[in-house]
Amino acid sequence: MKRRSFIKSSVLTGVTASILPAMSHAKEASIPPAEYYELRVxxxxxxxxxxxxxxxxxxxxxxAMNRLGVKHIGVFTxxxxxxxxxxxxxxxxxxxAHYSNVTDALEKDQSYQTKASLYLNAPATAPAYERIESSLMKAFAHMPHLEAPGKEARIFELRQYQSAGEAAGKKKIEMFNDEGEIDIFKRLGFAPVFWGETVIGAQRPNLTYMVTFDDMEAKAAHWKAFGSDPQWKKISSVPEYADALLVNKITSTMLVPTAYSQI
Known part of the structure; x- marks a missing residue:
């Protein structure tokens, strides 16, 4: 009996040892990889x-970027x-890797280089712009992919939350990912486009996100509903999630998409 029990135990141990890693890998594979976003101003x-x-x-x-697999590019004033x-x-x-591949491919794309020539080769006496500010963001785990709204006329709000320290910034991101704050935005009809943590750029640590509205009246109504939402009140009432601890500056920029914008 002891030998039989030993053999049974050994078989179960071996099966468990082979199944658990496979289950772990399957779980990891089921989690969609986070996108990255570049914001140029x-x-x-x-x-x-x-x-x-x-x-x-x-x-x-x-x-050119669409040909290289970039699905959406938004251009706003x-x-x-x-x-x-x-x-x-x-x-x-x-x-x-996609970001790197696109950057390298554009340098070798003769069609792009030709069509972009006036912009790329603008002289110092007549520059194409004064300056570009650029940041690279990683999508939040709870919204790993950009969601472009429909083509109906809309206005967009770009919001950035700056934190005094990196631990505070991670805690604020935790509110969106783990405590359901992103779900509140979706449930209330904000039609969010993306959430991203800035990994390279100015004013770090910060997170940035974009929401949309039909017009300014709808914007006011949505934010009023958000402020009085029971779930939001529950989340924000937790002492460790107090804005005074996690956010020291909020900026909001209202934007309008150009006619050719893909967002």
Whole structure:
């Protein structure tokens, strides 16, 4: 009996040892990999620069990047610019490797280089733009893929939450991923486009996300509903999730998509 029990135990141990790693790998495989997003902000001086940059994206960059597997590129102007509008460009990549591959491929794409020539080779006496600010973001685990809204007329709000320290920044991300904050936005009809943690860029640590509305009246109504939502009140009432501890600056920019924007 002892020998029989030993053999049974050995078989079970061997089966368990082979099954558990397989189950673990299957679970990991079922989790979709997070996308990466590049956000470029062009500072422009005049309408000539704006046209040059917009023509570059419309006629050269978007078609070339789409050919290379970039599914969505959003190009936006400010809703109420104080001066010449800044141009916001959001680029979706499948992975860091995809980002690298696209960058390398564009340098060898003769069609792209030709169509982008006026932009790429603008002289110092007549630059295409004043400056580009660029950041690279990793999508949140609870929303690993960008969700582009329909083509109906909409306005977009780009929000950034800056934190005083990296632990605080991770804690704020935890609220979105693990405590259900992203689900509240979806349930209330904000039609979120993406959430991303800035891994390279200015003003770190920060997270950035984009939500959409029909108009400014709808925006006000949605944020009012969010502030009074029972689930949000429950999450935000937890002492360790107090905004005073996790967020020290919030910026909000209202944007309008260009006619050729893919978001």
């Amino acid at each position: 062009y500072s422009l001086t005049n309408a000539i620069q704006q046209k040059l940059v917009e023509d570059y994206w419309k006629d050269a960059a978007i078609p 400010e809703m109420n610019p104080a001066r010449q509008t800044q141009l916001y460009v959001l680029i979706q990549y499948n992975s860091l």
